């Protein structure tokens with residue numbers, strides 16, 4: 001079995017093994033469509049699909065968050081699970097983002113954030129927001145305002161949330177999955193979900 005390696009920018013080595021014949025007429029896309037691509041960059045992430053296109057912000061500008069671009073879906077994901085503080089998260093979103101619309105956003109199993117601050121994402125939007133299993137206590141009004149028109153899924157389960165702006169939920173026009181289970185909310189306003197037509 002042959003192993004093909006391509007050296008990309010930033011000295012990343014992409015190795016594709018198995019299933020690939022030496023047909024000269026195959027394009028890189030064909031390869032990515034069929035094979036898992038293993039990418040090593042400080043051993044930090046291994047997206048299933050990777051392309052030469054550089055849609056993500058510069059890695060050093062957004063560390064310890066990291067961005068992955070998926071050729072197959074033409075989509076970028078951002079994982080900020082290792083973020084150290086509210087202040088750091090805010091700074092990261094002041095970096096230069098060549099493309100502002102992401103697919104997935106993650107902060108999971110993080111103990112460093114208590115507050116998700118208003119407008120923290122600075123205009124960057126996400127479709128799927130996974131912020132489960134953290135120690136978040138407060139989601140401020142307009143913390144997710146950049147996602148009003150994009151968010152289909154917001155998962156805040158298993159935090160310590162005592163305050164969430166439920167009235168704001170009706171502004172998320174495409175939201176179909178919202179999970180705020182296993183938190184510390186005492187009273188959920190009776191009309192919290194009023195006007196949330198997309199919710200299943």
Ligand SMILES: *[C@@H]1O[C@H](CO)[C@@H](O)[C@H](O)[C@H]1NC(C)=O
Nearest residue numbers: 028029030032033071072073
């Ligand atoms: C993957 O294969 C499908 C079907 O052959 C094709 O429509 C699609 O454009 C391919 N994707 C890429 C990234 O080449």
Ligand SMILES: *[C@@H]1O[C@H](CO)[C@@H](O)[C@H](O)[C@H]1NC(C)=O
Nearest residue numbers: 045064079080081082106108
């Ligand atoms: C997100 O990043 C954290 C650490 O930075 C890592 O442990 C986790 O596996 C990543 N999640 C995904 C889905 O890539």
Ligand SMILES: *[C@@H]1O[C@H](CO)[C@@H](O)[C@H](O)[C@H]1NC(C)=O
Nearest residue numbers: 132133155156157177178179
């Ligand atoms: C939210 O995330 C938790 C933990 O990963 C998962 O168990 C739950 O099913 C998710 N909720 C939804 C609506 O997908």
